Amino acid sequence: MNNAEMLLMGGRVTANVVRVGDTVRRPITADRTQIHDLLVHLEERGFGGTPRYLGVDDQNREILSFLPGSVPSDLGHFHDAQLVAAAALLRRFHDATADFPLVRNSGAEVICHNDWGPPNAVFLDDLPCGLIDFDTIAPGLRLWDLGYSAFAWLDLGNADYTGDEQIRRLCLLAGAYGVPGCSAAQIAIYAVARQSALAVSGRVQGKTEMADWALSAASWTILNVTERLSPTGYALCSCV
Template identity: 70%
Template sequence: MNDSEIPMTGGRVTAGVVRLGDTIRRPITSDRSRAHTLLSYLEQQQFDGVPRFLGIDERNREILSFLPGSVPRELGHFHDDQLSAAAALLRRFHDATASLLSDEDSGTEVICHNDWGPPNAVFVDGLPTGIIDFDTISPGLRLWDLGYSAFAWLDLGNPDYTGDEQIRRLFVFAKGYGLKQCSAAAIAAYAVARQTALALSGKTQGNADMAAWAEAAAKWTVLNVTERLAPTGYGLTARA
């Protein structure tokens, strides 16, 4: 490794990521053509919240522009301004990707990041301003991505929060995305779907800890959030 290459630690999917000057060098371990197409397209759209794809180096590593800032290593507590900014950035990302869909992507709305949480966010001055890591992108529904994002950013399922507080924070997140409060019920329902899917994935992969965590989070979210956002609770519906 070149002495000027600085290892970027904390990644959970791709090992061997380094910083070289103002670029990130990332080993290519699978087909990255979709991610490269997306990043190039977002550059054409002048979307400034993602790295630029700069090509492939002599060691078959993708070259990405470096986004300055800090990246949280884990989930944690994020205040209202951070939640709102995270949701607003996701909205901008979704809006910018909508026109990239092809006829083969019928039934979808946008390109979903599918892992938009604090560990994939670049913070500047305390707010998330950049999105990184596009290993899991795919065409999908806005709510599918919003469900996972709310799960990650609000840490839904963490019993340190009350149901009332998480419902309030969910309203903040929905508003940050540009939705009315009534959409919080739909986001929460999709959060449970994503938690349940993660639990199943953990079981399939033999990751019992992840499966148990996600399963417990789904049960907590149903009991403390989704059931209370039903029409008999807060007078809300799943309509946007």
């Protein structure tokens, strides 16, 4: 058995996360009981897109199964097939969490990953096939998670894209997720909410650059996507 430790790279990696054989060891710095319970629940539901929780080692590190593949280091351009796969994977994740006790007890719809973007996706054969990093999970609405996912996977707010192209890609993502009530127009509204929330979080944490980027992204999304799909009545399209 190979017990050599290999520091994991790629994505936005938590410090000191290592691979040991076919497992991942991650330092436990806070109560992760809810995360471990969720991973066990997902395994029981037959969901194969997340690591398996295997216990705690003698260095007080959680032991997770290793998902083979690669993890992007940041946002970027992802082609249509990758967007479809990302949305379909999120749908399966949400469906598998709908009867998780925390969801039932809170009156929510699903467990939200809350950070489902390329840096938390494991790619295999050029497609996202696994979700990792569950530090931000919470019970919530499908649309709340979809809003952030659209922001991250489509890079909403990047002026290199036209509004027409981002609306097309957003419709593709909504169609792949495939839940009535989660239309492209509704996802766009929640994308702005998530961008705005990130801007506020950045201000509170003193991360000015992040806050400015998120606020700029929200403004672009309102003018080029949201206003066209769900007009506010403020005649904003005349400003574009």
